[in-house]
Amino acid sequence: MGQTIDRREFLKLAAFGGLAFASGLYANAAAAADDFFFVQLSDTHWGFEGPFNPDAKGTLPKAIDAVNALTLQPDFVVFTGDLTHLTLDPKLRRERMVQFRDIVAKLKVKDVRFLPGEHDASADHGVAFQEFFGPTHYTFAHKGIRFIVLDNVSDPTGSIGDTQLAWLAGELAKLPKEQPIVILTHRPLFDLYPDWGWTTRDGARAIDLLMPFPNVTVFYGHIHQEHNHMTGHIAHHAAKSLIFPLPAPGSQPANKPQPWDPAHPYRGLGWREIEGGSASTEYRVREMPVRAG
Numbered sequence: 181m182g183q184t185i186d187r188r189e190f191l192k193l194a195a196f197g198g199l200a201f202a203s204g205l206y207a208n209a210a211a212a213a214d215d216f217f218f219v220q221l222s223d224t225h226w227g228f229e230g231p232f233n234p235d236a237k238g239t240l241p242k243a244i245d246a247v248n249a250l251t252l253q254p255d256f257v258v259f260t261g262d263l264t265h266l267t268l269d270p271k272l273r274r275e276r277m278v279q280f281r282d283i284v285a286k287l288k289v290k291d292v293r294f295l296p297g298e299h300d301a302s303a304d305h306g307v308a309f310q311e312f313f314g315p316t317h318y319t320f321a322h323k324g325i326r327f328i329v330l331d332n333v334s335d336p337t338g339s340i341g342d343t344q345l346a347w348l349a350g351e352l353a354k355l356p357k358e359q360p361i362v363i364l365t366h367r368p369l370f371d372l373y374p375d376w377g378w379t380t381r382d383g384a385r386a387i388d389l390l391m392p393f394p395n396v397t398v399f400y401g402h403i404h405q406e407h408n409h410m411t412g413h414i415a416h417h418a419a420k421s422l423i424f425p426l427p428a429p430g431s432q433p434a435n436k437p438q439p440w441d442p443a444h445p446y447r448g449l450g451w452r453e454i455e456g457g458s459a460s461t462e463y464r465v466r467e468m469p470v471r472a473g
Contacts, residue, residue, distance in 0.1 A: 222401030261297030261366030
């Protein structure tokens with residue numbers, strides 16, 4: 181799985197959008213049979229129309245084609261929220277979800293996991309999302325890793341909520357402390373930039389529950405850009421969007437999409453491959469751009 185690099189090197193590389201990896205000490209990669217990789221796509225906003233992406237109906241299909249063209253297919257694919265663009269019309273919301281579902285069904289990989297974003301779920305507390313994509317929070321195991329999906333968007337206040345936090349505590353109680361854990365969620369669990377809604381109101385409670393576990397990594401979406409952050413030993417990695425990039429936290433007065441650049445179409449858009457294995461508690465991330473071809 182390549183050479184070992186330490187956290188200092190990681191931070192340097194992550195600043196340039198290159199290689200990213202998550203918590204823990206990199207182990208010998210001898211157990212190749214347990215190595216795996218998955219693909220993360222995020223913030224597709226199917227149904228969006230506007231000048232910030234004149235190819236709004238093309239970027240998701242382009243990403244699907246790119247994943248299908250990979251020489252080695254991923255173990256699974258995960259969409260970390262905002263599958264569709266917000267609408268208050270329940271009929272239109274479901275139409276967009278049907279269209280999204282039909283496009284994603286073209287993936288060669290049939291193990292596809294879905295998370296809601298606030299655009300999908302905040303208007304109806306996730307009712308329509310559950311009709312098409314199943315539970316908004318759940319857990320699954322893969323190659324010795326425990327994946328936990330948290331829903332911090334169905335509550336329109338951007339909270340996880342007492343009931344789900346109690347569920348999380350119950351799931352964690354079943355695990356040994358050395359268990360490698362990956363959290364998949366939409367909003368950042370920490371206070372990245374609350375003025376723009378880049379937070380989870382009770383995210384600190386979830387982090388407190390996870391802190392006793394030394395091998396925890398969080399992958400999320402929502403902010404439409406790469407971002408890497410540590411809360412103690414827990415690494416948090418945000419993904420790019422497939423619809424439009426957003427500005428760096430607090431870099432301008434308002435949280436507005438970055439303008440489309442005809443000279444550099446698809447700039448700032450992308451998806452990622454995440455490589456891991458049961459013999460390692462780190463994850464290597466390769467950022468993949470959306471291409472015009």
